[in-house]
Amino acid sequence: xxxxxxxxxxxxxxxxxxxxxxxxxxxxxxxxxxxxxxxxxxxxxxxxxxxxxxxxxxxxxxxxxxxxxxxxxxxxxxxxxxxxxxxxxxxxxxxxxxxxxxxxxxxxxxxxxx
Amino acid sequence: xxxxxxxxxxxxxxxxxxxxxxxxxxxxxxxxxxxxxxxxxxxxxxxxxxxxxxxxxxxxxxxxxxxxxxxxxxxxxxxxxxxxxxxxxxxxxxxxxxxxxxxxxxxxxxxx
Numbered sequence: 001x002x003x004x005x006x007x008x009x010x011x012x013x014x015x016x017x018x019x020x021x022x023x024x025x026x027x028x029x030x031x032x033x034x035x036x037x038x039x040x041x042x043x044x045x046x047x048x049x050x051x052x053x054x055x056x057x058x059x060x061x062x063x064x065x066x067x068x069x070x071x072x073x074x075x076x077x078x079x080x081x082x083x084x085x086x087x088x089x090x091x092x093x094x095x096x097x098x099x100x101x102x103x104x105x106x107x108x109x110x111x112x113x114x
Numbered sequence: 115x116x117x118x119x120x121x122x123x124x125x126x127x128x129x130x131x132x133x134x135x136x137x138x139x140x141x142x143x144x145x146x147x148x149x150x151x152x153x154x155x156x157x158x159x160x161x162x163x164x165x166x167x168x169x170x171x172x173x174x175x176x177x178x179x180x181x182x183x184x185x186x187x188x189x190x191x192x193x194x195x196x197x198x199x200x201x202x203x204x205x206x207x208x209x210x211x212x213x214x215x216x217x218x219x220x221x222x223x224x225x226x
Contacts, residue, residue, distance in 0.1 A: 043203065043216040056213060063131075091157060099145045099212050100165050105158040107144055 004106035006092050012112045019078040021109045023092030024073060027103075028095030034067055034077050037089045037108070046090075049075065050097055082113045116141045116208040118134050120217035127194055128225050135189040135220045137204030142182050145207040148214065149189050153203045161202075162189070194224045 003026040013019055025032050033048040047057040049069045057067070064083070069075040079086055089108045095101040127133050137147070146165050150158040162171045162178040164187070170179040177190040191198060193207045201221045205214040 024166075030201070042218040043205075044142045045215075048213055049210075050212075056209075056211060079219045093158075095212050097211070097212070099207060101161055101212065102146075102148060103212075103214060104160060107157040110155075 004092055004094055004104060006090075006106040006107060006109050009107065010110045010112075012114065013082055014114055015083055016080065016081045019082045019086075019111060019113075021077040021079075021090050021092075021111070023075045023077070023106060025075070025092070026104075027073070027096045028096075029094035030072075031095040031101075032069060032075050033093040033095070033103065034075070035093060035105075037091060038087075043091070046077070060073040065106075079111075081109075082114045087111055087113050116144075116206060116215045118204060118206055118215050118217035120202075120204055120220050122220060124217070124221040124223075126223040126225065129194060129196060131194050131224075132190070132192050133194055135191070135202050135204075135222070137187040137189070137217055139185045139187075139206050139215075142185050143209070143210075145212075147178075147180055147187050147207075148205045149176075149187075150203040150205065152203060152219070154200075158203065168217070179194065185213050191222075194222075196224045198222060198224050 005024040034046040046059045092106040149161045164180040175192040201219040203219045205216045208215045
C-alpha cells in the first residue's frame, strides 16, 4: 500500500449520521484518489486531487458526499447524511501526478450504515 | 465511456498449473494498464504496470501483455501456488487523465 494510511479501518453508523473518512498519503505523490468498492458496481472513482486541487469529482454520487484536501498530507471524504446504500469499502490511493503513473492503494475503510 | 471487462469472473485450478486471466477495454486511447491483486478484506496491491507504448511486463512468475489496438490484456501466472489465490483486477487510465477504470475482477482459487 506504499504507506497510505486510512482511518478508521471500520466504521458502523446509523442512517442520517455524518461520516468522515480520512487519508494520509505518503509524501512525493502529487495525486490522491478516492474510490468506492461494492459487490454490485465494483471499484469506482469518486474524486481525485492533483497538488491538493480537485480535478475530477464526476464520480461523487450526490451532494451528500464531499471531499477536501487541505494540504499535501491529509484528505477527508465526508458523507452527510449517510444512508444504508453508502455501505461499501472506501479506498484512498496515490499517484505521482503523471498520466502514466502507477497508483498505490491504502487498506480501505469498510463503512456500514444501518 | 471506457468499459473494462474481465473474463472469467472466477477460476479454480490445481496447484502447479499455468493460467491466463483476460482483460478487455473498449477505448484504446489509454495511457497505461495496471494489474492489481486483492486479498479478501484487504486493499489492492499493484502487480504490474504496462505503459501504452509497451507490449508486456514481467515480474517473477507473472507476465502481463498489452495489445492496445485490440483492447486486450492478459495476465499469465506460471506454476500457480495456493498463495496466488486472490481476486485479480485490471484497470486502465481513462479520459486523458490519471483516473483508472476498473474491471470487476477474476477470483482465482489455486487448490493444493
